[in-house]
Amino acid sequence: MTLPRRHFAEMRAPEFRTDTSAWIAVLPVAAIEQHGPHLPVSTDTTIAEGQIARTIELLPDHLPVTFLPVQAVGKSDEHIDSPGTLTLSWEIVTKAWIEIGDSLARAGIRKLVIVTSHGGNVPIMDIVAREMRIRHRMLAVATSWLRFGQPDGLYTDRERAFGIHGGDIETSILLHLRPDLVDMAVAEDFRSAQEDLVRQARHLRAHGPAQFGWKAQDLNPAAPSATPPRPPPRRAGSRSTTPHAVLSNFSTISTASPWSSSTPPIKFSRHRIRQSHRIKGITAAQAGRRILRQRTRP
Numbered sequence: 001m002t003l004p005r006r007h008f009a010e011m012r013a014p015e016f017r018t019d020t021s022a023w024i025a026v027l028p029v030a031a032i033e034q035h036g037p038h039l040p041v042s043t044d045t046t047i048a049e050g051q052i053a054r055t056i057e058l059l060p061d062h063l064p065v066t067f068l069p070v071q072a073v074g075k076s077d078e079h080i081d082s083p084g085t086l087t088l089s090w091e092i093v094t095k096a097w098i099e100i101g102d103s104l105a106r107a108g109i110r111k112l113v114i115v116t117s118h119g120g121n122v123p124i125m126d127i128v129a130r131e132m133r134i135r136h137r138m139l140a141v142a143t144s145w146l147r148f149g150q151p152d153g154l155y156t157d158r159e160r161a162f163g164i165h166g167g168d169i170e171t172s173i174l175l176h177l178r179p180d181l182v183d184m185a186v187a188e189d190f191r192s193a194q195e196d197l198v199r200q201a202r203h204l205r206a207h208g209p210a211q212f213g214w215k216a217q218d219l220n221p222a223a224p225s226a227t228p229p230r231p232p233p234r235r236a237g238s239r240s241t242t243p244h245a246v247l248s249n250f251s252t253i254s255t256a257s258p259w260s261s262s263t264p265p266i267k268f269s270r271h272r273i274r275q276s277h278r279i280k281g282i283t284a285a286q287a288g289r290r291i292l293r294q295r296t297r298p
Helices: 043-058 090-106 119-136 157-162 168-177 194-200 234-240 244-255 270-276 284-295
Strands: 024-029 065-067 111-116 139-144
Touching: 024 043, 024 090, 024 119, 024 244, 043 168, 090 111, 090 119, 111 119, 111 244, 119 139, 139 244
Parallel strands: 024 065, 024 111, 111 139
Antiparallel strands: none
């Protein structure tokens, strides 16, 4: 197998005249939007670029992973009331990313990972991944850099639960990647209305299993929704851009086959289903009944 270059845009046309079906194309999607008074509007894009650079440093040479250019402007209409925010409509951004996927399919690529550094892109990339399966039988994965977790002990439980925008996590990564763009003198505790919802409502949330549509100012009038960034988190930021779990994900995808007419790329046994629920000694059906009882409890 001919390996691709790590940066898709650096390849020449003749380099695509090979079997590209095992290549894993990564489409990074981000945002240009307000991140409070202390962070630049490029925060999500800068984080994406930093995560890509660190991932490339760690990738084993044999993994056929290539990164497409970062799609810097995504769906950011929840921040549209803040000057400096750039956004595309959901119709435009969905169509654009689908057409990028179509272009990859024409080049013979059968594996795609869409990875976002901005939460507002999540519904769009889920649709695009499904479309790639339907249109091209492509193995398409939609994920986020933050879904792979953070090293233990770096951030408070409050930040992990409520710091979705402009808080300690994003600030520490920016202090590591681009400290010249961060103004810690104006950073503060941008408390999220989600903290009140957790106490007042059992299920309803701005972000969670049962979530309502919201704009940034619904969570905090200043638009960020975050716990207070700490002054010295630069080392935390460097550890947050060490995505070892990402490498494991790429390894799994590299060994999986694209979809045939009806065959899934990875087969799951009942044993794996039991393991996934961390319940031993019972059948998958029994595990399912336990989950249903738990979820329907008054």
